[in-house]
Amino acid sequence: MAVATNAVPVIPNVQFDAPLIRKLSQQGPRYTSYPTADRFNEAFGMGDYLQAVNNVRAMGARNPISLYVHIPFCDKLCYYCACNKIITKNRSKAEVYLTYLKREIEMQGKLFADMNTVEQLHFGGGTPTYLSHEQMGELLAHLHKWFRFAPDEAGEYSIEIDPRTVSPERIHALRSQGFNRISFGVQDFDPDVQKAVNRIQSEELTLGVMNAAREAGFRSISIDLIYGLPKQNLVTMNQTLAKVIAASPDRISIYNYAHMPALFKSQRRIAEEDLPSAETKLDMLSLCIKRLTDAGYVYIGMDHFAKPNDDLAIAQRQGRLHRNFQGYSTHAEAEMVSVGVSAISAVGSTYSQNEKTLEAYYERIEQGELPIVRGTKLNVDDLLRRIIIQKLMCNFELSIRSLELAYPITFANYFEKELAKLRELEIDGLLTLDEDWLTVTPKGRLLIRNICMVFDRYLGMKREEPLQRLRYSKTI
Numbered sequence: 001m002a003v004a005t006n007a008v009p010v011i012p013n014v015q016f017d018a019p020l021i022r023k024l025s026q027q028g029p030r031y032t033s034y035p036t037a038d039r040f041n042e043a044f045g046m047g048d049y050l051q052a053v054n055n056v057r058a059m060g061a062r063n064p065i066s067l068y069v070h071i072p073f074c075d076k077l078c079y080y081c082a083c084n085k086i087i088t089k090n091r092s093k094a095e096v097y098l099t100y101l102k103r104e105i106e107m108q109g110k111l112f113a114d115m116n117t118v119e120q121l122h123f124g125g126g127t128p129t130y131l132s133h134e135q136m137g138e139l140l141a142h143l144h145k146w147f148r149f150a151p152d153e154a155g156e157y158s159i160e161i162d163p164r165t166v167s168p169e170r171i172h173a174l175r176s177q178g179f180n181r182i183s184f185g186v187q188d189f190d191p192d193v194q195k196a197v198n199r200i201q202s203e204e205l206t207l208g209v210m211n212a213a214r215e216a217g218f219r220s221i222s223i224d225l226i227y228g229l230p231k232q233n234l235v236t237m238n239q240t241l242a243k244v245i246a247a248s249p250d251r252i253s254i255y256n257y258a259h260m261p262a263l264f265k266s267q268r269r270i271a272e273e274d275l276p277s278a279e280t281k282l283d284m285l286s287l288c289i290k291r292l293t294d295a296g297y298v299y300i301g302m303d304h305f306a307k308p309n310d311d312l313a314i315a316q317r318q319g320r321l322h323r324n325f326q327g328y329s330t331h332a333e334a335e336m337v338s339v340g341v342s343a344i345s346a347v348g349s350t351y352s353q354n355e356k357t358l359e360a361y362y363e364r365i366e367q368g369e370l371p372i373v374r375g376t377k378l379n380v381d382d383l384l385r386r387i388i389i390q391k392l393m394c395n396f397e398l399s400i401r402s403l404e405l406a407y408p409i410t411f412a413n414y415f416e417k418e419l420a421k422l423r424e425l426e427i428d429g430l431l432t433l434d435e436d437w438l439t440v441t442p443k444g445r446l447l448i449r450n451i452c453m454v455f456d457r458y459l460g461m462k463r464e465e466p467l468q469r470l471r472y473s474k475t476i
């Protein structure tokens with residue numbers, strides 16, 4: 001089924017070039033932040049965060065607030081998972097967690113009192129619906145007690161859903177509780193693939209909750225898929241794509257499975273001989289792009305597709321797209337306040353991350369402290385490179401003139417070394433460069449991380465190089 005757009009036909013804005021991808025695919029960051037989280041340091045602490053909030057207040061607190069709430073628990077382990085999660089069936093753990101989470105929300109709410117309204121809320125995990133309907137209601141009431149929220153029509157309030165944990169009734173309840181965007185973890189509809197990753201989720205169940213979301217009036221429905229999983233091949237992928245297109249979600253994310261068993265213990269349960277070869281993975285990616293663009297979806301960038309009339313695609317056309325820890329967003333320039341174990345905030349020109357274990361997280365809150373364990377303060381060079389990476393990731397182009405007007409630099413001098421590398425990528429056909437513009441070509445869009453990596457000052461630094469290479473996934 002093709003996407004109904006009521007608009008002019010969509011010309012695919014991305015081009016798959018297998019030889020180029022083979023030549024240039026390498027390990028690299030996903031740039032949900034710059035500097036990337038592995039560059040945060042423990043010299044940054046709560047005092048630095050408080051200073052950042054004070055600076056935001058002193059500057060007139062012009063930006064809205066984006067809240068992220070991390071619920072780390074899951075019932076069952078999916079073998080491919082690389083998230084920060086805790087597998088437990090012991091529901092009392094969530095009760096304890098909520099008491100601390102509420103204390104952290106109160107502390108953050110007091111800090112941001114009388115500042116701006118919340119225009120974005122995102123519940124992620126783990127599995128946010130590990131919480132019962134009642135627990136979710138109490139948590140939301142607590143958030144509303146400490147923060148002012150924009151009305152439903154002006155705010156983007158989203159939640160990640162594991163369809164195995166919800167009924168259609170629960171989906172309606174989540175809409176009544178204020179969520180207006182929803183994303184469903186599907187990964188693959190094929191039963192053998194599901195078995196190989198320990199995530200059995202019937203098609204009927206997934207489609208049932210998606211229908212419920214539509215009936216309940218969610219403004220945007222998203223599906224997450226993964227390519228490169230064990231037992232996947234072109235036939236299974238084609239069948240899954242046909243089912244996804246027929247279900248007609250507003251947004252589709254297709255992530256590349258990065259098999260890194262040395263780093264993620266759960267991935268050791270995946271039989272390596274079941275994994276598709278690198279060539280098959282490339283063919284699957286090519287198939288995904290072809291089928292989705294043929295069906296009318298627009299390639300937003302970095303694994304994301306959307307219907308042309310979805311907010312993300314509209315924001316991209318208007319140059320308003322933004323990228324943060326949750327991926328792409330239509331709300332630029334928000335202060336991102338994140339609560340929960342391991343959550344990362346972005347306030348003013350800082351990033352800060354919470355304690356990564358429950359024990360340490362609870363202990364810090366017991367002491368009446370914000371549980372910040374590390375972070376970084378961006379210097380002028382970081383801010384400049386961050387804006388460049390943002391623009392490239394979101395708009396696939398960079399106005400060199402605008403940058404020179406906004407910052408006291410001459411691009412050709414400041415980025416002399418980078419320009420030499422960009423010229424090589426230009427010869428490869430990833431981009432075009434002139435005095436005014438850096439423009440990413442349709443071929444280069446799939447390799448956007450390679451282009452951004454040119455501007456990442458830290459990648460060239462020796463310090464954590466061996467670890468770095470281990471931690472990043474392949475750019476394709």
Ligand code: SF4
Nearest residue numbers: 074077078081083126
């Ligand atoms: S993929 Fe999602 S549901 Fe599965 S273990 Fe990871 S966080 Fe939990």
